[in-house]
Amino acid sequence: MTPRLDVEDASVRFGPHQALDRVHLEVAQGEVVAVLGPSGSGKSTLLRAIAGLQPIDGGRILLDGVDLAGVPPHRRGVGLMFQDHALFPHRDVAGNVGFGLRMQQRPRAEVAARVSELLELVDLPGRERRAVHTLSGGEQQRVALARALAPNPRALLLDEPLGALDRTLRDRLVGELRALFTHLELTVVAVTHDQSEAFAMADRIVVMDAGTVLRAGRPADVWDQPGTRRVAEILGLANLVDVVVSGGRALTPWGPMAVAAGDGPATLLIRASGVVVDTDGPIEGTVVASTFQGDQVVLELSVAAAGARSLIAHVDPPLAPPVGARVRMAVAPFAVVPLLPVDVPNAPGNT
Numbered sequence: 001m002t003p004r005l006d007v008e009d010a011s012v013r014f015g016p017h018q019a020l021d022r023v024h025l026e027v028a029q030g031e032v033v034a035v036l037g038p039s040g041s042g043k044s045t046l047l048r049a050i051a052g053l054q055p056i057d058g059g060r061i062l063l064d065g066v067d068l069a070g071v072p073p074h075r076r077g078v079g080l081m082f083q084d085h086a087l088f089p090h091r092d093v094a095g096n097v098g099f100g101l102r103m104q105q106r107p108r109a110e111v112a113a114r115v116s117e118l119l120e121l122v123d124l125p126g127r128e129r130r131a132v133h134t135l136s137g138g139e140q141q142r143v144a145l146a147r148a149l150a151p152n153p154r155a156l157l158l159d160e161p162l163g164a165l166d167r168t169l170r171d172r173l174v175g176e177l178r179a180l181f182t183h184l185e186l187t188v189v190a191v192t193h194d195q196s197e198a199f200a201m202a203d204r205i206v207v208m209d210a211g212t213v214l215r216a217g218r219p220a221d222v223w224d225q226p227g228t229r230r231v232a233e234i235l236g237l238a239n240l241v242d243v244v245v246s247g248g249r250a251l252t253p254w255g256p257m258a259v260a261a262g263d264g265p266a267t268l269l270i271r272a273s274g275v276v277v278d279t280d281g282p283i284e285g286t287v288v289a290s291t292f293q294g295d296q297v298v299l300e301l302s303v304a305a306a307g308a309r310s311l312i313a314h315v316d317p318p319l320a321p322p323v324g325a326r327v328r329m330a331v332a333p334f335a336v337v338p339l340l341p342v343d344v345p346n347a348p349g350n351t
Contacts, residue, residue, distance in 0.1 A: 004029040004187045005050070005155050009059035012045050012211075019045040021211040022059065027155070030185040032178070034202035036195060037234060042211040043191040047157050050189065051080045063154060074103070079153035081144050081161055087132045093119070094128035097146045104151065118146040121180070138173060145177075149184075156181075158190035174200045195235055199223065207231050228340045229267040238312035239270035245338070253309040254283050257331060261338035272298070274335020275313035277321065281330030285311065290323050301329060 007025040011018070020042050027033050035043045048054035050061055052073035061068045068076055087096050097118055098111040106114075119125055122142040132140060141161065148156060161177070178201050181188050192198050198205055199219045207215040207222065215222055215231045226232040229240055243250035243259070245266050250259045252268060259268065288310070289300035297320035299313045313329060321327050 003027055004064060006062040010049055010056050010061060011058035012049060012054060013057050018211050023213055027187055027189060029187055032181050032188040032202050033204045033206060034198035035191040035206045035208055036198045037208035038193055041208040043208050044159055047159050047191050051078055051157055052076050077154040079148035079156045081148040081158050087140060087144060089133060093130045093143055096132060096143055097150055100151045114150055118149055122146045155187045160192055161190060177201060207234055226339060232269050232339060237269055238272055241268050243268050254303055254311055257336050259336055259338050267339040269337040269339055270331060271335035272312045272314040274332035275311060275329055277315060277319050277327060278330035279328055281328040283329040287321050287323050287325045287327060290320060
């Protein structure tokens with residue numbers, strides 16, 4: 001089946017800088033894809049290229065099988081929502097939501113009906129005459145979303161949609177967005193640098209860095225098997241170490257560990273959730289930092305045998321030793337995840 005959105009080997013260069021390097025991305029009808037990566041990874045350039053705001057130097061972008069080359073942004077049939085909402089301060093809520101429809105010269109009664117329908121959909125009924133500057137950040141975000149949805153876009157593009165909001169509001173709204181996308185069967189591409197936002201919102205995660213796609217897959221698959229050190233770093237995973245595997249074992253700074261990988265160089269990810277307090281554990285060290293995060297405590301353990309190399313552990317609050325305590329730890333077998341030692345674009349598993 002032809003994907004709703006198909007990016008084929010798209011490249012963008014700014015002088016000597018390769019912003020996109022033959023990026024390939026397919027998005028199915030009704031699928032929500034989150035593009036995750038650090039600043040400068042190319043994710044926003046990719047979004048702008050899809051929207052028609054950034055010309056591509058190579059490759060193709062197709063929507064419903066139609067090449068969008070030469071098609072101006074307002075005729076592409078995509079909605080775009082920016083991080084700062086980009087609302088018109090001199091227009092009220094209705095004026096903002098209905099702007100695109102008026103540009104299409106839709107009848108006034110049709111515009112009013114559509115605005116009312118969308119404000120109900122984003123849980124802002126009756127706010128048509130409110131000035132946008134009187135709205136909270138979350139309400140402005142909803143107005144921007146309603147404006148993007150007003151022309152019934154074939155695909156919706158979100159550029160850091162929740163980046164300007166505080167954490168509590170972001171956590172609440174990401175669930176609401178996900179439910180709304182599912183209800184409307186929207187095809188969505190959202191770019192973000194926030195991994196929790198990406199994993200909560202998306203059917204599929206695409207990890208980008210330096211203009212290339214390093215890893216793509218279902219959220220659970222990407223989390224369980226990052227594939228490479230760089231992807232693990234972008235996901236914010238700790239305890240990464242380069243080793244040489246021999247006979248199913250590797251010597252790490254924290255002692256020998258069994259590794260389910262063939263002989264040769266590798267990078268190991270030691271999952272912090274699998275580093276546990278154990279009075280008989282082989283790893284001994286001192287707690288040098290402790291961060292309470294509600295349902296878990298993040299411990300930093302300085303291990304003398306590893307040349308004071310730190311080991312990060314996530315433990316239940318009742319089990320967390322205090323800073324300065326000498327403790328013994330063990331690593332559960334599931335927590336040792338072998339990765340490729342280097343990032344290889346388009347390597348097996350990066351699709």
